[in-house]
Amino acid sequence: MARQVTSTSLTQAVADHLRMRIHRGDVSPGERLPAERELAEQLGVARISLREAIRQLREDGYVEVRRGSTGGTYVTELRRPAEAWRARMREQAGEIDDIVDFRIALETQTATLAAHRRSEATLAPVQESLGALRDVIGRTAFRQADSRFHVALARAARNDRLTDAVETARGELFSPRDLLPFREPVEETLRDHQAIFEAVRDGDAGLAAEAMRAHLERARRQLRAIVFGTDHDTDGDPEWSSA
Structure with a gap:
C-alpha cells in the first residue's frame, strides 16, 4: 500500500533537502538562501511548506532570518x-x-x-x-x-x-x-x-x-x-x- 504524502512529510522532505545542501557545502555559512518565492518555485512546493521547513532549520540552528535592506534567510555559522x-x-x-x-x-x-x-x-x-x-x-x-x-x-x-x-x-x-x-x-x-x-x-x-x-x-x-x-x-x- 502506498504511503500517503502529508503536508508534514512534505515539510520534512523540504527541510531535509535544504539541510543536505548545507551539509554538502552548496550553501556556506553567511550565504543567503534565495528569496522565498524563488526557492519555493525551485523546489516545486507551496510557500507555506517552505516556510515551515525554514522554521525547522531555524530551530535546529542552521539558518537565521535577518530584517532590513539586506534581510533574508542566511546560513548561520553552523556551530550548534x-x-x-x-x-x-x-x-x-x-x-x-x-x-x-x-x-x-x-x-x-x-x-x-x-x-x-x-x-x-x-x-x-x-x-x-x-x-x-x-x-x-x-x-x-x-x-x-x-x-x-x-x-x-x-x-x-x-x-x-x-x-x-x-x-x-x-x-x-x-x-x-x-x-x-x-x-x-x-x-x-x-x-x-x-x-x-x-x-x-x-x-x-x-x-x-x-x-x-x-x-x-x-x-x-x-x-x-x-x-x-x-x-x-x-x-x-x-x-x-x-x-
Missing part, C-alpha cells in the same frame, strides 16, 4: 548543528566508517564507469573543476570546487541514480570545515583529483577506482580526526584532503 552532528557520530559507533565504506563502494564504481563511458563533453566539467581548485581563494571556494569535481565525475559515469546517490552520501558526512582549524590542502586535494581525472581520461578503470579509493580512505582518517580528535598533525590541526 555541527556539534550535534559530531555528538551523533561519536554516539553511533561505526557510523562514519559505514558512510565512508558506502562512498568508497559508490565512487569507485562511479570512477570505473566514467573511465568506460567518458567523452570529451562529459570530461570537460571534470577538468574545469580542477582549474577552479587551482584558483581557489578561501574555504568556501575550496569546498565548492571539491564538490564540483565529485558531482561532475558522477555525471561522467552517465547514471543519474549514481549521481543522486553521490550527492546524498556527501551530504551525510557533514564536516563543517569553515568552523574547524585546518590548513586548506589545495595541493594535496588537487593531486588526488588530478590522478583520478587522468585515469578516467585514459580509460584506465582499475587505476581510476584505486585513486578514488585512496582519496576517500584519506578522508576517512581526516573525518575521524575531526569527530574523535585523533590523527592530528604536528601543529595540532587535522590534516585535510577534501573529499
Whole structure:
C-alpha cells in the first residue's frame, strides 16, 4: 500500500533537502538562501511548506532570518548543528566508517564507469573543476570546487541514480570545515583529483577506482580526526584532503 504524502512529510522532505545542501557545502555559512518565492518555485512546493521547513532549520540552528535592506534567510555559522552532528557520530559507533565504506563502494564504481563511458563533453566539467581548485581563494571556494569535481565525475559515469546517490552520501558526512582549524590542502586535494581525472581520461578503470579509493580512505582518517580528535598533525590541526 502506498504511503500517503502529508503536508508534514512534505515539510520534512523540504527541510531535509535544504539541510543536505548545507551539509554538502552548496550553501556556506553567511550565504543567503534565495528569496522565498524563488526557492519555493525551485523546489516545486507551496510557500507555506517552505516556510515551515525554514522554521525547522531555524530551530535546529542552521539558518537565521535577518530584517532590513539586506534581510533574508542566511546560513548561520553552523556551530550548534555541527556539534550535534559530531555528538551523533561519536554516539553511533561505526557510523562514519559505514558512510565512508558506502562512498568508497559508490565512487569507485562511479570512477570505473566514467573511465568506460567518458567523452570529451562529459570530461570537460571534470577538468574545469580542477582549474577552479587551482584558483581557489578561501574555504568556501575550496569546498565548492571539491564538490564540483565529485558531482561532475558522477555525471561522467552517465547514471543519474549514481549521481543522486553521490550527492546524498556527501551530504551525510557533514564536516563543517569553515568552523574547524585546518590548513586548506589545495595541493594535496588537487593531486588526488588530478590522478583520478587522468585515469578516467585514459580509460584506465582499475587505476581510476584505486585513486578514488585512496582519496576517500584519506578522508576517512581526516573525518575521524575531526569527530574523535585523533590523527592530528604536528601543529595540532587535522590534516585535510577534501573529499
